[in-house]
Amino acid sequence: MKHVFLIDGSGFIFRAFHGLPPMSRPDGTPVNAVYGFVMMLMKLVEETDADHIAVLFDRARKTFRNDIYPDYKANRAEPPEDLIPQFALVRDATRAMGLPAVDMDGFEADDLIATYTRIALERDADVTIVSSDKDLMQLVGPRVNMMDAMKNRLIGPDEVREKFGLGPDKVVDIQALAGDSSDNIPGVRGIGVKTAAQLIEQFGDLDGVLAGAESIPQPKRRQSLIEQADMARLSRRLVTLRDDIPVDVDIDSFDVREPNAPALLKFLEAQNFRSLAAKVKSRGVHPHGKPKEVSPATGDVGGKPSAAPIAEEGPGRNYELIQDIETLKRWIAEAEEKGVVAVDCETTSLDVMRAEIVGVSLAYEEGRACYIPLAHKGAPDQGALDFGAGDAPATGAPKQIPRDLALAQLKMLLEDDGVLKVGQNIKYDMHIFQKYDISIAPYDDTMVLSFVLEGGLHGHGMDELARLHLGLETIKFKDVAGSGKAQVTFDRVALDKAVEYAAEDADVTLRLFGLLKGRLVHERLVSVYETLERPLVTVLKDMERHGVLVDAVQLKDLSDDFTARIGDLEREIHALAGHEFNVASPKQLGEILFDEMGLAGAKKGKTGAYGTGAEVLEELAAQDVKIAAKVLDWRQLAKLKSTYTDALIKQIDPATGRVHTSFAMAATSTGRLASSDPNVQNIPVRTEEGRKIRRAFIAKPGHKLLSADYSQIELRLLAHVADIDALKDAFAKGQDVHAMTAAQVFGVPLEGMDPMVRRQAKAINFGIIYGISAFGLARQLGISRPEAARYIDAYFERYPGIRAYMDETKAAARRDGYVTTLFGRRCHVAGINEKNPARRNFAERAAINAPIQGGAADIIKRAMIHLPGALARAGLKAVSILQVHDELILEVPDNECDDATALVRAVMENAAHLEVPLLVDVGLGYNWEQAH
DNA sequence: CATCTCACG
DNA sequence: GACGTACGTGAGATGA
Numbered sequence: 001m002k003h004v005f006l007i008d009g010s011g012f013i014f015r016a017f018h019g020l021p022p023m024s025r026p027d028g029t030p031v032n033a034v035y036g037f038v039m040m041l042m043k044l045v046e047e048t049d050a051d052h053i054a055v056l057f058d059r060a061r062k063t064f065r066n067d068i069y070p071d072y073k074a075n076r077a078e079p080p081e082d083l084i085p086q087f088a089l090v091r092d093a094t095r096a097m098g099l100p101a102v103d104m105d106g107f108e109a110d111d112l113i114a115t116y117t118r119i120a121l122e123r124d125a126d127v128t129i130v131s132s133d134k135d136l137m138q139l140v141g142p143r144v145n146m147m148d149a150m151k152n153r154l155i156g157p158d159e160v161r162e163k164f165g166l167g168p169d170k171v172v173d174i175q176a177l178a179g180d181s182s183d184n185i186p187g188v189r190g191i192g193v194k195t196a197a198q199l200i201e202q203f204g205d206l207d208g209v210l211a212g213a214e215s216i217p218q219p220k221r222r223q224s225l226i227e228q229a230d231m232a233r234l235s236r237r238l239v240t241l242r243d244d245i246p247v248d249v250d251i252d253s254f255d256v257r258e259p260n261a262p263a264l265l266k267f268l269e270a271q272n273f274r275s276l277a278a279k280v281k282s283r284g285v286h287p288h289g290k291p292k293e294v295s296p297a298t299g300d301v302g303g304k305p306s307a308a309p310i311a312e313e314g315p316g317r318n319y320e321l322i323q324d325i326e327t328l329k330r331w332i333a334e335a336e337e338k339g340v341v342a343v344d345c346e347t348t349s350l351d352v353m354r355a356e357i358v359g360v361s362l363a364y365e366e367g368r369a370c371y372i373p374l375a376h377k378g379a380p381d382q383g384a385l386d387f388g389a390g391d392a393p394a395t396g397a398p399k400q401i402p403r404d405l406a407l408a409q410l411k412m413l414l415e416d417d418g419v420l421k422v423g424q425n426i427k428y429d430m431h432i433f434q435k436y437d438i439s440i441a442p443y444d445d446t447m448v449l450s451f452v453l454e455g456g457l458h459g460h461g462m463d464e465l466a467r468l469h470l471g472l473e474t475i476k477f478k479d480v481a482g483s484g485k486a487q488v489t490f491d492r493v494a495l496d497k498a499v500e501y502a503a504e505d506a507d508v509t510l511r512l513f514g515l516l517k518g519r520l521v522h523e524r525l526v527s528v529y530e531t532l533e534r535p536l537v538t539v540l541k542d543m544e545r546h547g548v549l550v551d552a553v554q555l556k557d558l559s560d561d562f563t564a565r566i567g568d569l570e571r572e573i574h575a576l577a578g579h580e581f582n583v584a585s586p587k588q589l590g591e592i593l594f595d596e597m598g599l600a601g602a603k604k605g606k607t608g609a610y611g612t613g614a615e616v617l618e619e620l621a622a623q624d625v626k627i628a629a630k631v632l633d634w635r636q637l638a639k640l641k642s643t644y645t646d647a648l649i650k651q652i653d654p655a656t657g658r659v660h661t662s663f664a665m666a667a668t669s670t671g672r673l674a675s676s677d678p679n680v681q682n683i684p685v686r687t688e689e690g691r692k693i694r695r696a697f698i699a700k701p702g703h704k705l706l707s708a709d710y711s712q713i714e715l716r717l718l719a720h721v722a723d724i725d726a727l728k729d730a731f732a733k734g735q736d737v738h739a740m741t742a743a744q745v746f747g748v749p750l751e752g753m754d755p756m757v758r759r760q761a762k763a764i765n766f767g768i769i770y771g772i773s774a775f776g777l778a779r780q781l782g783i784s785r786p787e788a789a790r791y792i793d794a795y796f797e798r799y800p801g802i803r804a805y806m807d808e809t810k811a812a813a814r815r816d817g818y819v820t821t822l823f824g825r826r827c828h829v830a831g832i833n834e835k836n837p838a839r840r841n842f843a844e845r846a847a848i849n850a851p852i853q854g855g856a857a858d859i860i861k862r863a864m865i866h867l868p869g870a871l872a873r874a875g876l877k878a879v880s881i882l883q884v885h886d887e888l889i890l891e892v893p894d895n896e897c898d899d900a901t902a903l904v905r906a907v908m909e910n911a912a913h914l915e916v917p918l919l920v921d922v923g924l925g926y927n928w929e930q931a932h
Numbered sequence: 933c934a935t936c937t938c939a940c941g
Numbered sequence: 942g943a944c945g946t947a948c949g950t951g952a953g954a955t956g957a
Contacts, residue, residue, distance in 0.1 A: 192943080584954055586936055613937060639938060642953055670949060672941085679951045682940035690939080714941090767947060776947025838944040849948040853941090857949095885941045885949085 004120040004254065005050040007149075008131030009101065010058040010109045012037055013090055015132070015150055017083050021458060021468050025272045030082040034089045034271060035471070040149045041097050042276070044130065045256075052125070052254035055094045056112040059103040063111075065238050072238060075184045089271070096267035098259030102249050107242065110135055114241035117144055119251050135175075135183070138241060140168040165197030173206040176236035185235050188228045190220060206236055275473030316367040319503035321495055323399045328372060328406060332413045335364040342369075342422045342510035343414065343440070345432045346502050348489040351677070352431035352544070353653045353660050357403070358491045359498065360410060363506035366514070371502040372410075374403040377491050398495050404436075411438045420444060424462045424509045427665070430541045445537060446509050449516040451666035452529045456818065456828030456850075460666040466508045469515050474508060475501045528825050532858060533665065535865045539880070540663045540673075542868070546891070547658030548680070548881050552649050554696040559645035562637045569634040576627040583634055586612045592627075599625060636689060644684065644693045651678045663883070669846070671825050671854040671861075672885060681884045685932065697928035699891055704924045706878065706897070707931040708904045709887035711919040712737070713856045714769050720914040721822060721851060722805035726798075731916040738762040744798045745791060764795055768802060769852050771845025806848050813847035821851050822912070823858040856886060859918070863911035864888065870907050876900055889928065897924055 016036030023032040045053070065072040079087075094101040102112060113129055117139050120127045125143075129136055132148040137160045140146055146155035153159075160168045177196035179187020191199070199216075203209040210232060213225040225232075261280065268277040322328050335341040342363040347355035358376065363369035378396020400406075414421055414433060423429050426445045433440060450460040458464060466472045480497045481488050490498065520526045574580045577596070581588045590610025594601045599620060603610060614635070620628035651659050659678060667674035675681040683697070684690025699705045715737060719727035726744070730737045736750075742761035743750050760781055767777045778788035796803045810832075813819050818828040827850035831843035864880060867888075871878055878900040882889040888908070892900045901922045908920045925931035 190942085582955080585956080587955075607935070609936080611936090635937080639953085643939065643951095647952080667951095668949065672949065674950055676951060679940085682938090682951065684939060686940080709941095770948040773947055775945080780947070836944065838946070841944085842946070845946080846948065853949060856941095887941085 001052055001120065001123050001125040001251075003048075003050045003052070003126045003128065004116070004251070005044065005048060005053040006113045006116055006120075006127060006129050007041075007044070007053070007055040008109055008113060008129065008133060008136065009037075009055040009090060009094065011131045011133045012040065012149065013083070013086065014079075016040070017080070017086070019150060022082065023468075023471050025270075029085055029089075031086065031089065031271050031273075033083060033086045034093055035273060035276075036150075037090050038093050038097070038268070038271075038273065038276060040130075041093070041099070042279075044149065045097065045099075045259075048128075050128065051256055052120075052251065053256055054100045054102055054116065054249075054251075054254040056109040056116075057091065057101060057103040058109050059105055059107075062106075063108055064106050064242075065108075068237055069234060071184055073183050075181070092267060096259070096264045098257060098264075100249060100254055102247075104245060104247065107245055111242040111245055112247065114139055114243040115245040115247055116251055116254075118243040119247075123251070134163060134171075135180075135239065135241070137163065138168055138171040138175075138239075164193060166200060170197075170200050170205070172236060172240050173200045173209075175239040176206050176232050177209065179235055180239070183238070185238050186228075186231045187235050188224050188232050190224050195221070206232060272471055274471065279473070317504075317507075318368050319499050319507070320370040321499045322370050322372045323401065325401050325405060325409070328401060328409055331362060331364075331370055332409055335362060335413060336416065336419055338364045339418065340364065340420045340422060340510075340513075341413065342506040342513065343426075343429060344423065344502065344505040344509060345429045346371075346490045346498070347432055348491055352428060352662070353655065355432055356491075357407075357432055357436070358489070359502060360406075361502040361506040363503070363510040366511055367507060369503035369507040369510075371495075371499040372406055373398065373400045373495055373498060374406055375491050376400060376493070376495060376498065407436050407438065411436075414438055414440045417442065422446065422509055422513045424465075424505070424512070425666075427537050427541050427544075430538065431545065434541075434545070443534075443537070444513060444517065445534065446512040446516060447666050448533045448537065449513070449520070449529065452525050452533055452825070453516060453519055453523060454828060455666070455671065455826065456669035456830065462505065462508060462512075465512050470508065470511055472508065475504055477501070523826075524824065525826065528823065532823060532825070532861055532865075536665065536861055539864050539868060540665065543880050543882065544660050544662060546879055546881050547653065547656055547660040548889070548891070549657065549698050549700050550648060550652055550659045551696045551698050552652055552657075555645045555649050555693070558692055558696070559641055559649070562641040562645060566634060566637050566641065569630055569637070573627060573630045573634060576630065583631060584638065586610075589631065593620070597627075636687070640684065640689060640693060644690075648678055648693070648696070661882070668857075669829075670827055670850045671821065671857040673857070673883060675883075680882050683928070685929075691929050694929035694932065695927045699926060703891050703893055704897055704926060705928055705931040706890040706892045706900055706904065706922060706924050707887060707928065708890070708901075708908055708920050708922045709884075709932075710856070710860065710908065711921055713859065713886050713918065714852050715765055716914065716916045716918065717822070717852050717855045717859075718769060718802075718805075719916050721855065722801050723915075724799055724801045728916050738765060741765055741795075745794045760791070764791055767792075768795070769849060771806070771848035773841075773845070809848050809851065810844050813844070819847050819850050821854040821858050822914075823855070823862075825854055825858055827851070827854050859912045860886060860888065860908070863908040866907050866911065867904065870903055871900070874899060874903055876903065878904075887932075889931070892924070 013033050017033035020032040020036045022030060023035055024030045091101045104112060110133065113136060117127050117129065121143060127144045129139060129144065129146045130149050131146060136146060140155065140157055140160050148155060157167055160171065164171055164174050166174060174193060174196040177188050177191050177199060178193045179185045199209045203212050210225065210229045213222060216222040216225060265277055265280055268280065322331060344361045345357060346359040347357055349355040357374055359371055359373040361369060361371045376398050413419060415438065421440050421443045423443065423445055425447045426440065426443050430440050446465065447460045450465055458468065463474050466474045480493050480501045481490060520529055570583055573583055577592050581592060583589065587609060590612050593599050593612065594610050601610060601616060614632065617628040617632050621632060648659065653660055661675045661680045662677050664674040664676060684693050716731055719731055727737065730740045738761045739750055739753055739758050741764060742748060742753060742757045745761060745764065746757055748757055763777065763780050772792055774785050774789040774792060777792065778785045781788065809819055813829045813832045817832065818826040820826055829843050829847045829850065831839045832847060834840040834843060860883065864883060867880055876896050876899055878890050878892040878896050880888055880890050890900065890904065905920045905922055909918045912918065923931045
């Protein structure tokens with residue numbers, strides 16, 4: 001016996017249950033915790049070097065601790081209804097895995113773990129306790145580690161010290177003093193973990209603290225310790241784990257043996273864990289980290305160790321490779337007959353501007369999918385003579401339908417009005433097919449459907465949706481194409497693997513479509529999807545494709561200028577520090593400022609690293625610390641250079657000379673878009689140096705950039721949705737709302753108002769939109785918290801409607817789990833019913849902000865959708881190219897400037913009809929800075 | 933891959 | 942009385 005794994009089964013069940021989205025078997029039995037548990041066990045068994053493994057469970061709620069203290073764990077709620085049937089299943093799962101499931105009357109799993117840990121140590125074995133329960137940390141020692149299986153993190157003495165302030169041997173004493181609200185352990189009132197650690201450090205142990213209580217200076221603390229000494233001793237008995245249970249299962253029986261594969265498969269299939277079952281079938285379960293030989297997949301190139309867990313063929317998975325035109329025609333005819341077909345492209349790149357089509361997959365029925373290779377080449381490391389030269393007839397190239405012949409057939413299908421095409425992120429496929437002059441219509445998008453139905457709840461990538469809705473673990477791209485340096489483009493993937501991967505994508509897409517589309521009606525989200533999101537797909541596709549012209553020469557000059565100035569600053573900084581170091585490293589900088597130079601500055605929480613953010617440095621700079629000011633300058637220039645000048649130059653598409661961002665439709669929790677590769681929504685504007693980067697965004701010759709942005713759209717929405725008469729009036733009359741707020745809250749006259757007072761009112765208005773807190777406002781304005789609290793009180797007194805709106809919004813979020821925008825978009829709010837007040841407060845602020853931010857997003861989306869048609873009807877050639885949340889940027893021919901200005905303004909201002917007017921500011925210029 | 937920092941609305 | 946803070950994003954550099 002060398003290494004014993006003791007798994008805290010009961011602890012894991014709860015975490016898996018709360019950590020994983022709901023899943024159920026076809027018969028309705030919930031199985032998410034079981035799934036998480038089995039995944040965890042399989043991973044452990046596969047990776048561990050342990051020779052003895054057991055899973056320990058609580059048996060009943062009553063244990064010996066209830067005899068000592070009847071209220072022990074009395075505050076625990078009943079387990080959720082969906083969890084109850086899973087307790088037994090998890091035990092079944094353990095046995096199916098060939099592992100002992102041990103529990104004992106009157107004791108908790110923790111006591112069993114303590115006892116077996118002692119026994120294992122007596123046998124001279126190492127122990128790993130798989131759990132993240134802090135109550136088990138008392139067992140950690142030189143030969144005993146804990147492992148958090150969900151976070152995959154080892155917990156040793158250092159981590160215990162991080163949590164409790166002192167080592168594992170003091171955990172019991174600290175818990176005895178601090179108590180534990182989740183287990184209802186009383187401890188001593190007014191003493192938390194921090195104070196407890198300090199006391200134990202000072203007096204050695206609990207008895208020392210209680211004996212020395214008289215000498216404690218703080219009166220309250222002294223009194224509590226004297227009065228509650230017995231409670232502390234009782235608490236110690238409750239938290240101390242029993243390592244002397246007369247266990248009746250011998251530790252020798254924990255020895256790892258080969259699981260009974262048929263029994264395990266039967267169990268997995270009964271839970272409908274098809275992907276896990278497939279994994280077991282294809283790879284087996286191999287303890288000791290020694291994988292059994294994998295049956296060589298046909299055509300597996302070079303027998304790479306990263307062999308993919310490709311599921312076996314079987315019912316519900318009938319994937320076909322199409323290599324001749326007749327079969328393709330037959331397939332297309334079937335799809336036309338059905339009227340709905342899922343489509344997915346495989347390409348050589350995620351960058352749509354560079355990607356070349358490699359193959360297409362289709363699915364017209366669940367489990368019935370095909371893959372049509374179009375540009376596959378031979379396998380990579382085979383052809384020593386193939387230097388990867390373009391379209392050279394690689395010796396190993398497989399049989400394929402000539403690309404253009406196949407595309408001509410597919411064009412008829414994809415452009416057929418009578419056939420609905422379903423994609424997962426179909427904007428990508430539209431880009432690819434557009435190169436070959438193929439459009440896709442009509443279409444639906446499962447990613448967008450999921451975003452409309454469940455935005456804010458989870459991501460909307462296919463792998464995640466498959467896991468969530470189908471309980472299916474999809475084949476990962478890495479599994480077929482490899483990863484890192486060894487990754488190949490999809491045209492180098494062997495066809496047998498390509499089929500399984502690509503056809504699965506189409507199959508999954510079709511299945512998801514079946515599950516999601518119908519829900520729109522029941523959940524009253526048809527209009528959001530059909531008028532707001534689905535039409536936006538092609539609008540965004542066109543914007544991305546058009547791109548924006550960026551002046552590389554200008555950026556290069558700027559970059560060189562920055563490089564020189566960064567070098568100068570760096571020398572000065574090193575001189576001030578007395579030696580060289582990496583200015584870009586917050587760690588090194590923090591040590592220089594606060595250790596070497598001994599400046600006053602606080603540690604930051606979690607990781608114990610010094611904070612060196614701009615706020616901290618500005619504080620120091622204000623105290624005339626030269627190095628801080630220099631670092632701030634350095635940071636600004638380094639940021640501009642690395643994130644903007646240099647990165648943007650690299651992003652210019654050589655073919656178009658333009659930058660083509662990607663707008664993510666399903667990334668945010670509020671309904672906003674997000675932009676990436678490059679992000680065009682965070683181009684600098686607030687500083688003079690930063691604006692120089694904006695100047696490099698230019699219009700093509702004979703054109704101008706037009707920037708149109710909504711004026712104070714979020715405040716206007718607030719006035720409308722919260723129905724605040726004073727605010728609505730102010731907007732109707734075109735008054736300065738910040739000044740008006742100042743007049744109302746601070747009671748100062750509008751005439752001759754101090755700009756500082758107006759600034760404070762503006763901060764309050766912004767704060768309201770963000771779900772105001774005294775702390776946040778105080779920090780923003782640099783005032784004290786009580787003072788900020790007074791401002792907020794004064795504000796709410798003047799605008800009681802705002803408070804009512806906030807309360808209603810929070811109540812709705814708590815009741816439904818989501819809030820709704822003006823146009824019916826649902827924003828789900830994670831954590832709104834959390835017990836932890838910090839997290840709940842956070843969720844409440846998000847809930848208050850979401851309808852406002854999301855409503856503004858709805859409005860500009862409506863404008864974006866209307867704009868192309870309106871421009872076309874007016875005979876204008878102006879085109880939208882960028883969106884920055886409340887701003888649209890168009891590229892406009894010189895002679896259309898006036899017409900386009902009027903039309904864009906009209907479309908944007910009429911995108912919604914609120915009880916306040918919408919106002920749009922328009923600017924024109926040769927570059928973005930000028931236009932803005 | 934997590935963390936820190938910082939750019940935007 | 943503690944929690945740990947204004948809302949929403951994406952990207953680059955560091956360092957494990």
